[in-house]
Amino acid sequence: MSETFNNIVIDEKFEVKHLDKTSDDIEVIDVSKDKLIEFATYLKMHINTQFNMLLSISGIDKADCFEVVYNLFSTVFNKKLILKVRLDKKNPNVESLCGLYSAANWHERETYDLFGINFNNHPELERILLPKDWIGHPLRKDYVNKDKRLSWNER
Amino acid sequence: MALESTFKKEMIINVGPQHPSTHGVLRLVMTLDGEIIKDTKPVIGYLHRGMEKLAESRNYFQYLPMVDRIDYLSSFFCSAAFCYAVESIAGIKVPKRAEYIRLITMEFNRITSHLMWLAAFLLDLGATTPMFYAFREREDIVKLFEDLTGQRMMYNFYTFGGVKKDLPEGWMTKALDLCKLMPKMFDEYEAIITKNPIFMERTKGVGVLTQKMATDYAITGANIRGSGIDFDLRKTNPYSVYDEIEFNTHLSQNSDSYDRYMVRIAEMRESVKIIEQALKQIPGGTPEKLKVKSVNCGCKNEDCEFCGFDAQLVGKKLNAAVFKPPAGEAISMIEAPRGIITCYVVSDGTNKPSRVKWRTPSFSSVQVLPELIKGKNYSDLMPIFGSLDVVLPEVDR
Amino acid sequence: MQIIITAVDFIYNWGRSNSLWPLTYAPACCGIEMISASAATFDISRFGSEVFRATPRQADLMITAGTITHKMAPALIRLYEQMPEPKYVIAMGACTITGGMFENDSYSVVRGVDRLVPVDVYLPGCPPRPEALLDAIIKLQKQIKTETILDRQKYLEAHKPRVMLSDDENCEVVLPNSEFEVIHWGVQKVGYDTEALVAK
Numbered sequence A: 001m002s003e004t005f006n007n008i009v010i011d012e013k014f015e016v017k018h019l020d021k022t023s024d025d026i027e028v029i030d031v032s033k034d035k036l037i038e039f040a041t042y043l044k045m046h047i048n049t050q051f052n053m054l055l056s057i058s059g060i061d062k063a064d065c066f067e068v069v070y071n072l073f074s075t076v077f078n079k080k081l082i083l084k085v086r087l088d089k090k091n092p093n094v095e096s097l098c099g100l101y102s103a104a105n106w107h108e109r110e111t112y113d114l115f116g117i118n119f120n121n122h123p124e125l126e127r128i129l130l131p132k133d134w135i136g137h138p139l140r141k142d143y144v145n146k147d148k149r150l151s152w153n154e155r
Numbered sequence B: 001m002a003l004e005s006t007f008k009k010e011m012i013i014n015v016g017p018q019h020p021s022t023h024g025v026l027r028l029v030m031t032l033d034g035e036i037i038k039d040t041k042p043v044i045g046y047l048h049r050g051m052e053k054l055a056e057s058r059n060y061f062q063y064l065p066m067v068d069r070i071d072y073l074s075s076f077f078c079s080a081a082f083c084y085a086v087e088s089i090a091g092i093k094v095p096k097r098a099e100y101i102r103l104i105t106m107e108f109n110r111i112t113s114h115l116m117w118l119a120a121f122l123l124d125l126g127a128t129t130p131m132f133y134a135f136r137e138r139e140d141i142v143k144l145f146e147d148l149t150g151q152r153m154m155y156n157f158y159t160f161g162g163v164k165k166d167l168p169e170g171w172m173t174k175a176l177d178l179c180k181l182m183p184k185m186f187d188e189y190e191a192i193i194t195k196n197p198i199f200m201e202r203t204k205g206v207g208v209l210t211q212k213m214a215t216d217y218a219i220t221g222a223n224i225r226g227s228g229i230d231f232d233l234r235k236t237n238p239y240s241v242y243d244e245i246e247f248n249t250h251l252s253q254n255s256d257s258y259d260r261y262m263v264r265i266a267e268m269r270e271s272v273k274i275i276e277q278a279l280k281q282i283p284g285g286t287p288e289k290l291k292v293k294s295v296n297c298g299c300k301n302e303d304c305e306f307c308g309f310d311a312q313l314v315g316k317k318l319n320a321a322v323f324k325p326p327a328g329e330a331i332s333m334i335e336a337p338r339g340i341i342t343c344y345v346v347s348d349g350t351n352k353p354s355r356v357k358w359r360t361p362s363f364s365s366v367q368v369l370p371e372l373i374k375g376k377n378y379s380d381l382m383p384i385f386g387s388l389d390v391v392l393p394e395v396d397r
Numbered sequence C: 001m002q003i004i005i006t007a008v009d010f011i012y013n014w015g016r017s018n019s020l021w022p023l024t025y026a027p028a029c030c031g032i033e034m035i036s037a038s039a040a041t042f043d044i045s046r047f048g049s050e051v052f053r054a055t056p057r058q059a060d061l062m063i064t065a066g067t068i069t070h071k072m073a074p075a076l077i078r079l080y081e082q083m084p085e086p087k088y089v090i091a092m093g094a095c096t097i098t099g100g101m102f103e104n105d106s107y108s109v110v111r112g113v114d115r116l117v118p119v120d121v122y123l124p125g126c127p128p129r130p131e132a133l134l135d136a137i138i139k140l141q142k143q144i145k146t147e148t149i150l151d152r153q154k155y156l157e158a159h160k161p162r163v164m165l166s167d168d169e170n171c172e173v174v175l176p177n178s179e180f181e182v183i184h185w186g187v188q189k190v191g192y193d194t195e196a197l198v199a200k
Helices: A033-043 A104-115 A148-153 B004-008 B049-058 B060-067 B072-090 B096-125 B129-149 B171-194 B197-203 B212-216 B259-283 B286-297 B361-373 B376-389 B392-396 C006-017 C030-038 C073-083 C130-145 C153-159 C194-199
Strands: A004-005 A008-010 A018-021 A028-031 A053-061 A066-073 A079-087 A093-095 A119-120 B011-015 B027-033 B036-043 B329-336 B339-347 B355-359 C061-066 C090-094 C121-123 C179-181 C187-188
Touching: A033 A079, A033 A093, A053 A104, A053 B355, A066 A093, A066 B329, A079 A093, A079 B329, A104 A119, A104 B361, B004 B072, B036 B361, B036 C073, B049 B060, B060 B072, B072 B096, B072 B339, B072 B355, B072 C006, B096 B171, B096 B259, B096 C030, B096 C073, B129 B171, B129 C030, B171 C061, B171 C153, B197 B376, B259 B329, B259 B376, B339 B361, B339 B392, B361 B376, B361 B392, C006 C130, C030 C130, C061 C073, C090 C130, C121 C130
Parallel strands: A028 A079, A093 A119, C061 C090, C090 C121
Antiparallel strands: A004 A008, A018 A028, A053 A066, A066 A079, B011 B027, B027 B036, B329 B339, B339 B355, C179 C187
């Protein structure tokens, strides 16, 4: 079954489905993690969509899964779009978008740093905001600081 | 012989976290071949305070003072981004008078942020006089903010549904006087900087940011307008009452550091015009007039200019302890002095946000820096880095 | 001994206190108020801080104006160690006194810069006004005028640091000093030679 987004029919081979819009009427599309790169390439290159800016990549820690949220913008048509990918908690990994958008590089490093989500085929996936030898991924809901070396910093 | 081989070796130099020109704590690990930069690796995270995690253990009202500290030079914009996101989740309407006050304070804040940028940019290039000139103006505007909010820097003035207090008496006259004075002051800066031969030599043709690179790296704000792409959120997706005010956006075609400087100076002049229009168009007029007329009128009509909904300051009085917006998510985008700030708020029906994600423009600007300075002279680093207008707490949150 | 050197002390302290040259160290928001204090409206150079030195080797006052995180802590300690004696530290702003608004549950903020370096004057505020910074500098000048050159060693011994830099170059955080065991609001010395300290 193919979906319509902004009067453009999306082929069913991309396996996308619409979710509820955000509270300020931005479309949210749920993509499965295998079809992410194809769909993102389609969105960037197709003459009627032309999403040429990737504004941000963020992770969300929900009760049963991790979600990676991509915020796309088109300067040509002035349109916003959100893509969501669901990952399971045991082994979260997804393809990296560094080949398509260069802005994805540091955003994916930050998501790896704070959540522990692995991005396959990323040029240099290492910690960016925290010290290199930090233990744990802070923005997960079950994070507790267990580093004994930092005991001098207790309240 | 022994001496010749040392000429071929590359040096690895650390422009360390403490450096007067890095606008905060940024570390650049540079590989130099003599004076030519071969490669740069920026290391950030020296000011990572965990703003996003702190939102999850505080309720919405308790998080508002912390939002100001994400970018302290444009704290009204960060506050506005968070307020617009939560207001669209909770469905709260903002009265027009509050929107006008928000617009006036945001545009004044844009001027102070650009003045600080001017001072820092020229101080890095070696000129110390513009810093004193810029701070003289900045002190005048900051005095206005102190009259209004009580604080010089991190104001904590916006709340969900409007603003916290009305303008004090006499504020609008002072603001209009300042707006008449400022274009003359901008002429003073331009007289010593714009046609200065040393400044032009150092910044013309340096740091060319092509249009393709700009959209690829998601550069926004004055940086992309200096490259010729007309992308200003105040015109394309107007959020506050920007659609009722006439102003122009300024573009430049050469995409080098000199053009980004010219775009920002033009933006400062444009902001002065916006403030003058807004001060004349504000519903209800001066606070003294509003008080007198609303007491005399007393009609309680919705459309009345002096006692209707639009003359109030807050859309809906909220109780901080039990404010629970419905489950949902929203992204708000604001045109800040450095670029586009987006705030992504996910709410799950309780009184604490479930996830707050900030996308700040300086993050992308630091990411594009290695591309811009590859192969250039070491002395070109400061004109390029200064013209990108980076503030480090925005990068690290 | 002290009567003999009072005149020397007086001149020495007068010279030092009236020309404190700060280090340009402005990580975060308080740095802007520090820069405002050095601009034309709240002139700091009338108190002797004529120039802000960029390198710690030539500075004698460090105004830590901004939040310190775990990643920045080794750099701060190195900067302090690179400054030549006699050196002073003003902890400016709430974030450097106790951690400020991030003290409650931030995972990466150092709760007070006095866990890393010895502090002379604490300056509260978020951010403190530039006039408050000038007040802190005046207080520091008054303190310097009461010092004698004999007591500097005792002052340094009283401020033993609780942390140390690690030798491993892959370790980017600061380690606890094994001589001390931090127990809540006090410091209990374990294995520290108190007789040798008193005899000095």
